[in-house]
Amino acid sequence: MKISIQNGTLVLDDRLKQADILIDGERIAAIAPRSTLPPADLTVDAASSLVFPGFIDLHTHLDDVIGGRYLADTWHSGSQIAVQNGITSLCSFITQGSDESLGTAIARAQKKAAGQSFCDYTWHLTPTRFDDAGWREIEAAIGAGFITFKFYTTYREAGLYSSYTELEERIGRLHSLGGRVLVHCEDDAILQRARQGETAADRDTRWPESACAAVDWSDPRSHARVRPAEAEVTAIQRLVEIARRTGARLHIVHVSTPEGVAAIRLAENHRITCETCPHYLFLDESWLGRPDGRRWICAPPLRAEESRRKLAEMVCAGGADCMATDHCAFTRADKESGGGDIRRTPGGVAGIGALVPLACKLFEGTDAEANLPAISRLLSAHPAQILGLYPRKGCLQAGADADLVVLRSGGPERSIRSTLADVFETYPGMSTTLSVRALFRRGWLIVENGEILEQDIPGGTWLCQK
Ligand SMILES: [Zn+2]
Numbered sequence: 001m002k003i004s005i006q007n008g009t010l011v012l013d014d015r016l017k018q019a020d021i022l023i024d025g026e027r028i029a030a031i032a033p034r035s036t037l038p039p040a041d042l043t044v045d046a047a048s049s050l051v052f053p054g055f056i057d058l059h060t061h062l063d064d065v066i067g068g069r070y071l072a073d074t075w076h077s078g079s080q081i082a083v084q085n086g087i088t089s090l091c092s093f094i095t096q097g098s099d100e101s102l103g104t105a106i107a108r109a110q111k112k113a114a115g116q117s118f119c120d121y122t123w124h125l126t127p128t129r130f131d132d133a134g135w136r137e138i139e140a141a142i143g144a145g146f147i148t149f150k151f152y153t154t155y156r157e158a159g160l161y162s163s164y165t166e167l168e169e170r171i172g173r174l175h176s177l178g179g180r181v182l183v184h185c186e187d188d189a190i191l192q193r194a195r196q197g198e199t200a201a202d203r204d205t206r207w208p209e210s211a212c213a214a215v216d217w218s219d220p221r222s223h224a225r226v227r228p229a230e231a232e233v234t235a236i237q238r239l240v241e242i243a244r245r246t247g248a249r250l251h252i253v254h255v256s257t258p259e260g261v262a263a264i265r266l267a268e269n270h271r272i273t274c275e276t277c278p279h280y281l282f283l284d285e286s287w288l289g290r291p292d293g294r295r296w297i298c299a300p301p302l303r304a305e306e307s308r309r310k311l312a313e314m315v316c317a318g319g320a321d322c323m324a325t326d327h328c329a330f331t332r333a334d335k336e337s338g339g340g341d342i343r344r345t346p347g348g349v350a351g352i353g354a355l356v357p358l359a360c361k362l363f364e365g366t367d368a369e370a371n372l373p374a375i376s377r378l379l380s381a382h383p384a385q386i387l388g389l390y391p392r393k394g395c396l397q398a399g400a401d402a403d404l405v406v407l408r409s410g411g412p413e414r415s416i417r418s419t420l421a422d423v424f425e426t427y428p429g430m431s432t433t434l435s436v437r438a439l440f441r442r443g444w445l446i447v448e449n450g451e452i453l454e455q456d457i458p459g460g461t462w463l464c465q466k
Contacts, residue, residue, distance in 0.1 A: 008046025054088025054403025145464030325351030
């Protein structure tokens, strides 16, 4: 089937272009000047709309158990809110359990996603065994098309922690095997000190001397106190050194501070990329001070307003490579289950449905010629590059997968909805005028005027990263 998309403004990753697009089967067949395409089986009029390459959420948690609790979103619900808001590909995580092989963990995840996702999808792997057998499995996974691996500088209790020495060895070895590493950066020693109530009031004047007393675990604001910005910045600085020494490509996930982004940019090492998340750009730590503040407990935590504002400015100025949600939705019951002790509140917020509306809101009122391509880079080109999927995904050019979103702004105001699952909304009171007029995933029309057309068996497929 041939489809033509006419009269739209194409948002390339470096400029806007007035042109029409011809889709043939699952690929973009041609991009041509207005009214020069041959007749097609279906014509979509994209007048007064923007045509973006399909957006990619690089960092989501779906259909998985985290901290002993099943997440609120399945592949079906998570990918449905995704396509309704312009996202055509999702990346989630596979963590190897202590009693299973990496291959078993991968098979388990593949089974859960098959026939359930409206988006195309892939995973970052978190292996937990590094003996000879473990490394043979890692090599086999790379051979099978899994090239991105996630490590943590904290979470000892969950068995996820790697020391900086271990990280350097693993990063170097994965680099030589053709793998790429993503790192959760919060320095474990600093977090430990902060948890013991020794957050350095002398280093951080926002906290009065009295705040050095024992941590009040009933107050959600304590969550931000025990995960201070310096933990993130210190870990990032250590990873920058590791990147320099190993020559490996690294990606730092969910950077929450302007100092963290600055440390990455200062490195002048283009092999280090980073993402930040909408919640660090639109919410500050005052949300933790609300009576229901535990809803916004996530790691890293929300930061002070001044820090949030600076981070947003840096993203608008091109400081971050990607925006991703770190979508990690727990049910209302699970989020309330801590019995007043925030250490027992599961950490994570929903975000998939908010990603595109909030990214557009971030650049609202600014120079569209310059900033629409920036959105295209943050949500499409750069995530595709990090995943090793560019230019199959992440761009509008002949030969690429026909993942396209026809977006219109200035429509009726609607509330931002992060997920379809029964969870607390992350962005209550925030709204958007953005609407998805049409969304194509590999040439298939999946969404029209915000409504999902593909119902019975969602046709998203696994994206081999080779
Ligand atoms: Zn995450």
